[in-house]
Every structure is written in C-alpha cells, then in structure tokens.
Amino acid sequence: MNEFELIARLTPTLPGNASVIVGSGDDCAILEAGWADQVLLFKTDAVVEGVHFTKETPAGKIGRKALARCLSDIAAMAGTPVSALVTLGLPQPVDVSRIEAIYAGMEALAREHGVAIVGGETSASPNAFWMSVAMTGTATRGKSPLRSGARAGDAIFVTGRLGGSLLGRHLEFEPRLIEARWLVEHFAINAMMDLSDGLAGDLRHILNASGCGAEIRAASVPISREAKLHARSGSMAKPPLAAALTDGEDFELLFTLPARQAVSLLDTWKSRFPGLPLTCVGKITSEPGLRLRDKHGVRVLAANGYVHLA
Amino acid sequence: MNEFELIARLTPTLPGNASVIVGSGDDCAILEAGWADQVLLFKTDAVVEGVHFTKETPAGKIGRKALARCLSDIAAMAGTPVSALVTLGLPQPVDVSRIEAIYAGMEALAREHGVAIVGGETSASPNAFWMSVAMTGTATRGKSPLRSGARAGDAIFVTGRLGGSLLGRHLEFEPRLIEARWLVEHFAINAMMDLSDGLAGDLRHILNASGCGAEIRAASVPISREAKLHARSGSMAKPPLAAALTDGEDFELLFTLPARQAVSLLDTWKSRFPGLPLTCVGKITSEPGLRLRDKHGVRVLAANGYVHLA
Numbered sequence: 001m002n003e004f005e006l007i008a009r010l011t012p013t014l015p016g017n018a019s020v021i022v023g024s025g026d027d028c029a030i031l032e033a034g035w036a037d038q039v040l041l042f043k044t045d046a047v048v049e050g051v052h053f054t055k056e057t058p059a060g061k062i063g064r065k066a067l068a069r070c071l072s073d074i075a076a077m078a079g080t081p082v083s084a085l086v087t088l089g090l091p092q093p094v095d096v097s098r099i100e101a102i103y104a105g106m107e108a109l110a111r112e113h114g115v116a117i118v119g120g121e122t123s124a125s126p127n128a129f130w131m132s133v134a135m136t137g138t139a140t141r142g143k144s145p146l147r148s149g150a151r152a153g154d155a156i157f158v159t160g161r162l163g164g165s166l167l168g169r170h171l172e173f174e175p176r177l178i179e180a181r182w183l184v185e186h187f188a189i190n191a192m193m194d195l196s197d198g199l200a201g202d203l204r205h206i207l208n209a210s211g212c213g214a215e216i217r218a219a220s221v222p223i224s225r226e227a228k229l230h231a232r233s234g235s236m237a238k239p240p241l242a243a244a245l246t247d248g249e250d251f252e253l254l255f256t257l258p259a260r261q262a263v264s265l266l267d268t269w270k271s272r273f274p275g276l277p278l279t280c281v282g283k284i285t286s287e288p289g290l291r292l293r294d295k296h297g298v299r300v301l302a303a304n305g306y307v308h309l310a
Numbered sequence: 311m312n313e314f315e316l317i318a319r320l321t322p323t324l325p326g327n328a329s330v331i332v333g334s335g336d337d338c339a340i341l342e343a344g345w346a347d348q349v350l351l352f353k354t355d356a357v358v359e360g361v362h363f364t365k366e367t368p369a370g371k372i373g374r375k376a377l378a379r380c381l382s383d384i385a386a387m388a389g390t391p392v393s394a395l396v397t398l399g400l401p402q403p404v405d406v407s408r409i410e411a412i413y414a415g416m417e418a419l420a421r422e423h424g425v426a427i428v429g430g431e432t433s434a435s436p437n438a439f440w441m442s443v444a445m446t447g448t449a450t451r452g453k454s455p456l457r458s459g460a461r462a463g464d465a466i467f468v469t470g471r472l473g474g475s476l477l478g479r480h481l482e483f484e485p486r487l488i489e490a491r492w493l494v495e496h497f498a499i500n501a502m503m504d505l506s507d508g509l510a511g512d513l514r515h516i517l518n519a520s521g522c523g524a525e526i527r528a529a530s531v532p533i534s535r536e537a538k539l540h541a542r543s544g545s546m547a548k549p550p551l552a553a554a555l556t557d558g559e560d561f562e563l564l565f566t567l568p569a570r571q572a573v574s575l576l577d578t579w580k581s582r583f584p585g586l587p588l589t590c591v592g593k594i595t596s597e598p599g600l601r602l603r604d605k606h607g608v609r610v611l612a613a614n615g616y617v618h619l620a
Binding site for chain 1: 311313316317319320323324325326327329330332333334335336339341343344345350352353354355356357358359360361362392393395396397399404406409410413414417420421424425426427428429430431432433434435436437438440442444446
C-alpha cells in the first residue's frame with residue numbers, strides 16, 4: 001500500500017465542521033473565516049533526514065527547503081502565506097549550531113515572503129532528525145484552482161523545466177507564489193497543483209479528481225539541464241524524458257485552462273515573467289487515462305511513469 | 311542545553327509580520343484575523359514513539375493523545391478548536407491497521423470537540439514513528455490569559471490532581487476547554503497555561519514571563535492517587551509531593567487570579583464543575599524565585615523541582 005492508497009483509506013471518515021470549504025485531498029485545506037473576499041489556507045509538510053535530505057546537506061538549505069515546500073503548496077492555491085510554526089524532532093545529543101543554521105536558512109526565506117514564524121516545538125526523537133512546518137495563508141475567495149477543476153479541452157501547462165531536481169534544485173527552488181496569483185487574476189485557471197511527485201504522477205491526481213484524462217506531447221515536455229546531463233552519466237541512467245515525467249520535487253506549477261486562452265497566456269507570460277519558461281505540454285481529454293504522444297504514436301503512461309510498450 | 315535554552319536561543323531572530331498578536335513563547339500563537347471580537351489561535355504539537363508512547367501503547371490512545379495535547383494548548387488560551395492537520399512519519403513497512411486505529415482514536419476525540427480534520431501528510435521515516443498535529447482555533451479577543459500576566463498577590467490554582475500521569479492518565483486526559491472558557495468569562499484570570507512539564511517547571515515559565523516569584527504550600531498541592539500508590543512501590547520511588555511537582559503530562563490548567571476573587575471562584579466552581587477538583591496551591595510574590603512552604607519552613611525549589619536543603 002503506497003502513501004496515496006493509505007490516505008484514500010483514511011479520508012472517508014475524517015470529521016468535518018462548518019468551517020471546512022475544502023478538506024483533505026488538495027494542496028492546502030481551505031477554511032471559512034467569515035471574511036467577505038478571502039478564505040484561510042492551512043497546510044503542513046515535513047522533511048525527514050534520510051528521505052528529503054542527508055546528514056551532509058548544508059543545514060541552511062534544510063530549513064529553507066522545509067519552509068519552501070509549504071510555500072509551494074500555498075502557491076498551488078494561488079494564496080499568500082501568513083504564518084508558520086516549526087516542529088523539530090531532535091536526536092540526542094542536540095547539535096545546536098546545526099539547528100541555528102537550519103533556522104537561519106528558514107528565516108531568510110520567511111522574510112523574503114513576509115511570513116511570520118510564530119513558534120513551534122522541539123521533541124526528542126530517537127535516531128531520526130525531522131522537521132514539520134505548519135502554515136496559514138489567505139487566498140481570494142473562489143480563486144484557488146482545485147485539483148478537481150480540469151475540463152476536457154483544457155490546455156495543460158507547467159512552469160520551469162522538469163526532472164533531476166534531486167541533483168540540487170530541490171534545496172533551492174523558488175515557490176511560484178507571485179506567478180500563481182498572477183495566473184488566477186488574469187486567466188480562467190481550472191485546476192492547479194505544485195509538482196512534487198513528477199508530472200506523470202501529479203497530473204494523474206488532477207485527472208482522478210476531475211474525472212477526465214490527458215494526452216501529453218513528449219516533444220513539448222520541458223526537460224531540465226540536470227536531467228539531460230545526468231542521462232549521459234551511464235547506460236543505467238534514466239532517459240531525460242522519463243526523468244522529466246517521473247522525478248519528484250520539481251515544485252513547479254502544473255495547471256490547466258481552456259485551450260482558447262493558451263496563446264494569450266503564453267504571450268503575456270513572456271513579458272511578465274521573462275526568466276521563467278512556461279510550456280503547454282498537452283491537453284485534457286474526456287477519455288480517461290494518461291497518454292503520451294511521441295513519434296511512435298499515442299501510448300498509455302503507467303502509474304510509475306513508464307510507457308507500456310504495446 | 312535543554313529544550314528551553316535552545317528555544318530561547320532561536321526565538322530572538324524569528325521574523326514577524328502585522329498578523330502576529332502573540333508569537334513564540336505561549337501555549338498557542340495568537341494571530342490577527344480582522345474579526346471584531348475574535349482572534350485566530352495556531353498551534354503544533356508532536357508525539358514520538360519511544361518518547362511519548364511505546365510500541366505497546368494501544369494505537370487508538372496514541373491518536374487520541376496526539377490530538378488531545380493540541381486541544382490542551384487551545385484550552386490554555388481559553389480558546390475553541392476549529393481544525394487540525396495530521397502529519398505522520400512512518401517507518402517501513404507501514405502497519406496499516408495500526409494507522410487506522412490511531413486515526414479512529416483521534417477522530418473520536420475530534421468529533422467530541424467539533425474539530426474538523428482537514429488533511430495532512432505522510433512521510434517515510436527511517437526507524438522512528440512520529441506524528442505531528444497542527445491546529446487552528448479561535449478565542450475571544452483580549453481574553454486569552456498569557457504566561458506573562460501574573461501579578462504579585464495573585465492566587466495560584468490548578469485543576470485536577472497532579473503526578474503519576476505516565477502510569478496511564480497521559481493517554482486519557484480530558485483537555486480542559488470548557489473549564490478554561492468558563493474561567494475567563496467569569497473571573498479576571500491573569501495568567502494561564504496547561505501543565506505539561508510538571509507544576510514546578512511550568513509555574514517557572516509563568517514567573518519568568520511575568521517577572522515575579524511564587525510560594526507554593528506543600529500541604530495544598532493536590533496529589534493524584536497514582537502518584538501516591540507509586541510512591542509505595544519501593545524505596546527508590548519518587549515521593550508523592552515530588553511527583554506532583556515534577557512529573558510531566560498532567561495536562562491540567564495552571565492559572566493565577568487576584569487573591570480577592572479566590573473564594574468566589576472556589577464556590578462557583580464547585581457547583582459548575584463538581585467532578586473536577588480545583589485547588590489553590592499558593593501565591594504569586596514580587597520577590598523572584600519559586601519557593602515551597604512546608605512544616606520545615608520556606609525553601610527554594612530548584613529548577614529540577616527538588617528542594618534545596620539549606
């Protein structure tokens with residue numbers, strides 16, 4: 001049973017109340033706060049030594065990453081981050097200078113985004129060092145694109161270039177907060193999320209939630225320089241396209257909007273965000289399933305991202 | 311360096327913003343939400359296997375405890391809990407039926423208190439199983455008693471009976487939400503917190519934050535039945551008074567109010583909450599330090615809770 005199957009098993013019985021606009025299953029929870037034009041966003045995310053970073057990772061980058069992951073989820077709701085709480089699980093003896101450096105990295109990014117760090121907690125933790133960040137934010141009411149909003153005929157877009165993030169970018173990525181808010185202000189974004197499990201895996205979440213399918217054009221997928229370089233490292237290395245589709249931790253935006261807005265979006269994006277690529281990688285279809293179109297034709301993409309050779 | 315020294319070292323540089331009413335250092339953060347009469351509460355708390363529970367702890371009680379600890383912090387601010395997010399750190403292979411039982415215990419308590427569980431996250435975790443709960447709540451503006459509000463002349467009260475919680479009560483305690491809100495509605499509560507590190511340790515947090523001292527009357531400290539029984543278990547067992555002063559995880563309320571309200575409080579409490587003891591254990595003094603008065607006189611209580619024999 002993987003993470004998603006476990007979550008699917010746990011969510012049907014979760015208690016709700018009148019404050020819940022969107023509960024489990026999207027990038028953030030959306031809560032009613034009684035504000036006329038705004039809603040409250042709520043999110044937690046954890047990083048664990050040996051999973052999301054190693055003993056050798058520079059401490060400042062651990063703190064930066066822990067906060068940035070939550071910021072990326074706030075971005076996926078086109079939100080604005082407000083406050084964060086930090087929980088640390090600390091093996092003994094505590095390495096104080098490492099913790100201070102983790103905090104320094106986190107605080108620098110928090111200041112950049114105007115996020116207050118309003119406290120937290122430390123706990124002893126046998127063997128494993130981990131940290132969990134909880135975050136509140138706000139979003140314009142009705143303007144957070146959900147995973148369930150994709151419609152047949154939508155164009156599918158991604159920001160940035162994908163794959164090979166674990167070679168370094170996962171510690172330095174920029175949460176796409178400004179871009180996401182700009183998108184929902186100017187275009188009819190139907191569905192949006194941040195890329196944490198790879199384009200093939202994450203798009204599948206949108207398709208499942210929206211009850212539709214998609215076709216990705218292989219030649220259009222923007223592949224990162226690292227993924228291309230890494231592919232040349234030996235015969236066992238992941239091919240660049242597979243890396244772009246299945247490597248995790250890109251933390252770029254994945255979104256859909258009606259195809260008729262695609263050209264206008266690409267034009268205005270280029271002048272507003274000249275440094276950040278925006279790419280149409282395919283389209284949402286009424287036919288279910290995730291398919292890849294390349295020079296050999298159209299084939300079904302398996303759950304693990306690999307192509308079924310028919 | 312202990313937990314409190316580490317936190318003291320980290321907090322001075324934490325970034326703030328206009329939303330922060332009370333940041334790090336109290337039971338919850340208090341955030342400005344633009345509501346006329348209410349403020350937003352925000353809290354996280356974690357439990358770790360081998361620290362807060364064992365492999366043998368019934369799973370339902372682990373989930374209950376994880377949520378109850380956060381509820382107890384909301385209670386300490388005289389607040390009302392609203393929503394929770396749950397993060398799980400899971401060693402492989404994942405024991406699905408244990409996770410389901412953990413959730414069942416948590417959900418039952420959440421329903422009791424009207425708390426929505428609005429999502430969360432799972433992460434792999436080498437070796438250690440842990441879970442972190444983040445919670446939002448609301449409180450009446452200006453009605454959350456802080457740790458810094460104690461004044462010389464205040465009477466010091468605790469709910470319940472103290473000590474020996476680890477013999478079982480730490481898995482089944484009732485967060486004092488109703489009692490705390492009733493207290494601030496009817497009396498001028500100057501300072502309040504929940505007891506997690508023992509009366510002697512936690513009262514010291516109030517004294518440090520308030521810039522005053524306190525005298526505890528040994529004969530008045532309400533000692534739990536478990537602490538008394540355990541003290542008879544052998545010559546190495548903690549004496550009952552020491553257990554009541556220094557055992558952790560009582561999760562009762564500790565608060566202070568002007569001494570002139572003490573009699574009226576005790577009278578009305580008895581008819582409102584007949585099943586829950588409320589005890590005046592001493593008084594706040596302008597002289598700094600924490601002192602214990604017993605039949606031998608008045609002596610200073612050390613940071614570890616033990617009495618310095620002069």
